Amino acid sequence: MTEEKGETAARAAYGDAAIWRIALPMIVSSATTPLLGMVDTAVVGHLDQPHHLGGVAVGATIFTVLFTGMNFLRMGTTGVTAQASGSRNGDELRLWLAQALLMALAFAAMMIVVQPLLLSAALQLLGPGEDVAASTSEYFSVRIWSAPASLANLVLIGWLLGMQNGRGPLAMTLVTNGANILLDLLFVVVAGMEARGVALATLIAEIAGLGTGIVYVRSELARVPGRLERAALVDFLRYRRLLAINANLFLRTLSLMFVFAFITAQGARAGDTVLAANAILMNLQYLLAYALDGIANAAEALVGRAVGARDPAALRLTVQRCLRWSLVFAAIFAATYAVLGNQLISAMTSIGAVAATAREFLPWLVLSPLVSVWAFLYDGVFVGATWPREMRLVMMASTFGVFLPAWYLSQPLGNHGLWLAFTIFMAARGLGMHWRYGCRARQPLRS
Numbered sequence: 001m002t003e004e005k006g007e008t009a010a011r012a013a014y015g016d017a018a019i020w021r022i023a024l025p026m027i028v029s030s031a032t033t034p035l036l037g038m039v040d041t042a043v044v045g046h047l048d049q050p051h052h053l054g055g056v057a058v059g060a061t062i063f064t065v066l067f068t069g070m071n072f073l074r075m076g077t078t079g080v081t082a083q084a085s086g087s088r089n090g091d092e093l094r095l096w097l098a099q100a101l102l103m104a105l106a107f108a109a110m111m112i113v114v115q116p117l118l119l120s121a122a123l124q125l126l127g128p129g130e131d132v133a134a135s136t137s138e139y140f141s142v143r144i145w146s147a148p149a150s151l152a153n154l155v156l157i158g159w160l161l162g163m164q165n166g167r168g169p170l171a172m173t174l175v176t177n178g179a180n181i182l183l184d185l186l187f188v189v190v191a192g193m194e195a196r197g198v199a200l201a202t203l204i205a206e207i208a209g210l211g212t213g214i215v216y217v218r219s220e221l222a223r224v225p226g227r228l229e230r231a232a233l234v235d236f237l238r239y240r241r242l243l244a245i246n247a248n249l250f251l252r253t254l255s256l257m258f259v260f261a262f263i264t265a266q267g268a269r270a271g272d273t274v275l276a277a278n279a280i281l282m283n284l285q286y287l288l289a290y291a292l293d294g295i296a297n298a299a300e301a302l303v304g305r306a307v308g309a310r311d312p313a314a315l316r317l318t319v320q321r322c323l324r325w326s327l328v329f330a331a332i333f334a335a336t337y338a339v340l341g342n343q344l345i346s347a348m349t350s351i352g353a354v355a356a357t358a359r360e361f362l363p364w365l366v367l368s369p370l371v372s373v374w375a376f377l378y379d380g381v382f383v384g385a386t387w388p389r390e391m392r393l394v395m396m397a398s399t400f401g402v403f404l405p406a407w408y409l410s411q412p413l414g415n416h417g418l419w420l421a422f423t424i425f426m427a428a429r430g431l432g433m434h435w436r437y438g439c440r441a442r443q444p445l446r447s
Contacts, residue, residue: 013314015321019321023294023298026297030291043185043189051132055134058136061126062126065257071154073154074154075158076158076249077096077155078383080241080242080304085162085163085224095229097217101155102233108148109148119136119141123136135194140199146199146206149207149209160213171216172210179209183201248389252392252395255392256399259403263422267279273357276358277355288368292372292376295322295329296379300380300384301384326376329373367423371426379391382433391433394436399425402425404421406420
């Protein structure tokens, strides 16, 4: 009887309800992000000169790259926090939070100090016209001061996910995006502040999101006893594990960013029509990622909890349940793209040649959910288990040992060859991580 009760409790702690308490808020919060970009574009797009829109677009791209590259702050924090939660170690929970925040603020300070170099390098790389470059500089000079709040928000979201709290990240996202939209209208439409107004709106919105996150973090800390060992904050040796995790995740993210940049560059070489068509199809890929990332976020939190508790049965249960839901979503997306793909493309462009080209390559997007699902799921599993070295090795091998050779060999197929290489790349990631998961899962769990 006692054993049955223990099994029932484990299924409740790591079962479907636990998954959706985290996954649903994260999916909803992800869905609000494209809305913000649409509002930014709309408010600036109605100004009298097009260079304002170009400046905001270029400036936003710069910060997207910068902050995406720093996403290891979120992922690394989630894994170690979830494991400390699973082992019921309140002191470690506080220490990981404090260390991650200090690292985030250090990176933000470096960005602010070297901002002239960052802006100069970005403008040389992207090569906008003179008017667009001036507008970009206005945007950048304000937006760069959001770095401390933006990077701290990554840490707080990661820490809250590690505590199996999906409501906090949702509230942070809704407050940030809602404030940003309202302030966009106030600063740009009412006050006429142009690109600088969009950047200022983002700066204030990130601070509002940070304040919201602090409220949720304080609530979580209040229910978990423990204290912060302040001496550890100045002990560099205590940062080694977090630094090692984040370094591996950073290199993994750079490899992934390389693949997407490479696809964009090859599309550009094929002409404006192919470039635009690929961009539309990639938006469908990102839409898929929003849904599957929500389940991967749940896997991060629950896998970390299982590892921290040294509970291999809970680990297996979490992976099985998350895989089942991921496959359901993948099948839904594949069916949706097969049935409604043409309509989705028409909704995103009215240019006949671009729409026709996108439809030609749409079958790759119908296949993509069924191939990509494994990589998305195992990303969450490996983050929660804090196996970043394996993530880096698989990603780099898939990028440089699979994607680039596959593209090189399939060049005679043109853009079909590019999408074939991407599909093989996603399959290689999933297979590689599945193999490494099997190897690690057979070993004793340790956090």
